Amino acid sequence: MGGLYEKLVEYGRSDFYPYHMPGHKRNMKGQPLEEYYNIDITEIDGFDNLHQADGILLECEKRINRLYGSDETFFLINGSTAGILSAVSCVVETGGKILIVRNCHKSVYHAAYLRNCEIGYLYPKLSDRFEIAMGVSSEDVRQRLETEEGIAAVVITSPTYEGIISDVEKIVETVHNYRIPVIVDEAHGAHLGFSEKFPESAVSAGADLVIHSLHKTLPSPTQTALLHVSGNLVDRNRLRRYLSIYQSSSPSYPLMAGMELCFDIIEKDKEKLFNRMYEYWEEMLGKLEQCQVFRIMRRQDIVQEGMKDFDVGKLVISTIATKWSGQQLYDILLHKYHLQLEMAADSYVLAMFTIMDTKEGYERLTKAILELDRQAERKSCITAKNAGVKNTCPEISCKLTEAMDGEKEWVNLMESRGRTAADFVNLYPPGIPVIVPGEIYDEEIISRIRDFRRHKLTIQGLNEKMEVICTAAGGRTRS
Numbered sequence: 138m139g140g141l142y143e144k145l146v147e148y149g150r151s152d153f154y155p156y157h158m159p160g161h162k163r164n165m166k167g168q169p170l171e172e173y174y175n176i177d178i179t180e181i182d183g184f185d186n187l188h189q190a191d192g193i194l195l196e197c198e199k200r201i202n203r204l205y206g207s208d209e210t211f212f213l214i215n216g217s218t219a220g221i222l223s224a225v226s227c228v229v230e231t232g233g234k235i236l237i238v239r240n241c242h243k244s245v246y247h248a249a250y251l252r253n254c255e256i257g258y259l260y261p262k263l264s265d266r267f268e269i270a271m272g273v274s275s276e277d278v279r280q281r282l283e284t285e286e287g288i289a290a291v292v293i294t295s296p297t298y299e300g301i302i303s304d305v306e307k308i309v310e311t312v313h314n315y316r317i318p319v320i321v322d323e324a325h326g327a328h329l330g331f332s333e334k335f336p337e338s339a340v341s342a343g344a345d346l347v348i349h350s351l352h353k354t355l356p357s358p359t360q361t362a363l364l365h366v367s368g369n370l371v372d373r374n375r376l377r378r379y380l381s382i383y384q385s386s387s388p389s390y391p392l393m394a395g396m397e398l399c400f401d402i403i404e405k406d407k408e409k410l411f412n413r414m415y416e417y418w419e420e421m422l423g424k425l426e427q428c429q430v431f432r433i434m435r436r437q438d439i440v441q442e443g444m445k446d447f448d449v450g451k452l453v454i455s456t457i458a459t460k461w462s463g464q465q466l467y468d469i470l471l472h473k474y475h476l477q478l479e480m481a482a483d484s485y486v487l488a489m490f491t492i493m494d495t496k497e498g499y500e501r502l503t504k505a506i507l508e509l510d511r512q513a514e515r516k517s518c519i520t521a522k523n524a525g526v527k528n529t530c531p532e533i534s535c536k537l538t539e540a541m542d543g544e545k546e547w548v549n550l551m552e553s554r555g556r557t558a559a560d561f562v563n564l565y566p567p568g569i570p571v572i573v574p575g576e577i578y579d580e581e582i583i584s585r586i587r588d589f590r591r592h593k594l595t596i597q598g599l600n601e602k603m604e605v606i607c608t609a610a611g612g613r614t615r616s
């Protein structure tokens with residue numbers, strides 16, 4: 138069992154009296170979460186300091202680092218968000234330019250905002266069959282780097298929220314020809330590379346900075362994540378500085394022990410656990426072949442679209458050919474079958490599987506989907522709109538920072554055509570913006586947001602009165 142966890146437990150049972158934080162003083166006997174409080178300490182003697190690790194925390198980081206094989210690995214206790222903010226801030230100067238995929242997570246945009254970056258976009262193409270954003274190709278990246286001056290770094294997301302994996306190795310090779318670093322938001326891929334049956338990780342593909350949310354796909358507590366750094370394009374001291382700016386100065390020891398325990402499980406039983414997951418997964422996909430109207434995303438669909446791979450663990454069930462919206466299917470699965478999925482978009486739902494899922498978990502969803510597939514009515518004419526990316530590139534009127542920091546006002550969505558967004562609008566989850574501050578509302582964006590509302594999806598950035606935040610016309614400010 139993990140050295141940190143054991144040491145915390147032992148300390149909790151000792152007679153050392155705490156004249157220090159946290160305020161609960163490990164004196165919560167009989168309270169809910171008593172065990173948790175007993176190991177919740179601060180940076181006391183013998184327990185190291187995450188922001189200057191040279192003891193037990195450094196040992197934990199090194200142990201985890203050996204499993205992934207990067208040059209150095211840092212614990213993140215504020216999620217991948219903190220890793221992305223730090224990585225981007227580290228490689229781009231204030232006002233510098235970054236090239237990012239348009240369907241990246243909000244945290245990448247927030248990093249760009251904080252650094253007042255100029256943003257260049259890579260627009261992933263939409264899958265013909267699923268209308269879901271794919272990844273990016275090395276050729277797209279090469280063309281942009283060839284024609285645009287001053288790009289300081291490239292940020293890609295792989296796997297995407299829906300599990301699409303780009304050819305990270307080729308992208309890294311291309312970008313390194315320009316002597317600039319690649320940041321891979323691999324928040325959804327902390328489990329990659331632990332078995333031959335799974336795609337390789339961006340760390341093995343040579344990416345300079347890779348961010349993993351442990352809590353998303355491995356048995357680790359919420360908020361736990363890792364940042365890996367490799368190569369000589371990234372200034373490590375600068376990276377450490379940003380990590381200590383964006384992360385709490387009081388990192389949670391239970392969270393760090395949770396990360397260590399997660400890798401105890403993996404080190405001990407990696408082969409068995411990943412093989413079992415793969416076996417259950419294959420069996421489920423085999424049975425779901427029987428679906429007549431639901432479309433199940435598979436590896437071959439993704440490869441046909443020119444992408445490298447598809448994540449084992451992301452089940453995308455498309456309702457595109459049925460009369461149901463994604464939200465309707467999600468609601469039926471929730472209320473009738475008591476199956477809580479990860480998210481609903483307008484034309485699909487997403488379920489996530491990890492090494493901790495039981496056979497029952499696979500079987501219940503498979504059974505429900507097959508049953509519902511027999512009930513779902515086929516749509517005669519198939520039209521669906523994607524939740525993350527539009528087909529055309531939206532026009533941009535000003536920088537993200539300018540739009541976010543300037544005067545703003547609420548504008549009715551129906552009257553927003555031609556207006557500049559001053560805030561993000563996105564479905565949550567996944568937190569991928571439909572419109573980014575500085576972009577101009579057009580008919581396509583407006584109609585997509587209206588569709589989201591019609592389908593009762595969870596939208597951030599749109600209020601109950603169907604208003605969105607735009608830059609102020611004529612200097613009025615109401616937001």
Ligand SMILES: Cc1ncc(COP(=O)(O)O)c(C=O)c1O
Nearest residue numbers: 215216217218242322324350362
């Ligand atoms: C692609 C992607 N990147 C980054 C994040 C942020 O991760 P965290 O919640 O660990 O901060 C998310 C969260 O959903 C995400 O989907």
